[in-house]
Amino acid sequence: MKCPRCQSQAIVKNGSINSGKQKYACKDCGRQFVENPQNTNQPIPQTTVELIDKLLLERLSLAAIGRVTGVSASWLQRYVNKKYEQPHAKSM
Template identity: 60%
Template structure:
């Protein structure tokens, strides 16, 4: 086994991740990694589906189960969308009826 960053073979065990997989650390560049990672980035299709489900006011736990993402990732996705959303509402003044 070698480090995915610097390709050094000076690797030591360094605990485990929440799923129980062994974690390793490179002694040269100090990068931490797992062998054969299984997590994939969330696709744009999944993000689009999540955004549509959020508009339907479905609870986050239900969306996470249905789309197979972690609740932690989903909460961070919601927080990112909230921060980038427009906070000001444009109000137009209407003339009063006489």
């Protein structure tokens, strides 16, 4: 395995991320990374979004919804903020 920044092979284990994937750190440049991270550009399936909407109506916590659906906490928070965004009142 090589560092994605400097291509050094001086890599050590450095804990894990929330999903349990192993984190690594480069001893040469200090970069922290996960080997084979999931593609973050994949859209959330419509069936998952529909399930999230139903779970929101059941007043489950965002953490619980994230665990059940497998979406990230940051994506879920952005989705909720956008979904329930109130239009600004017009000033007179």
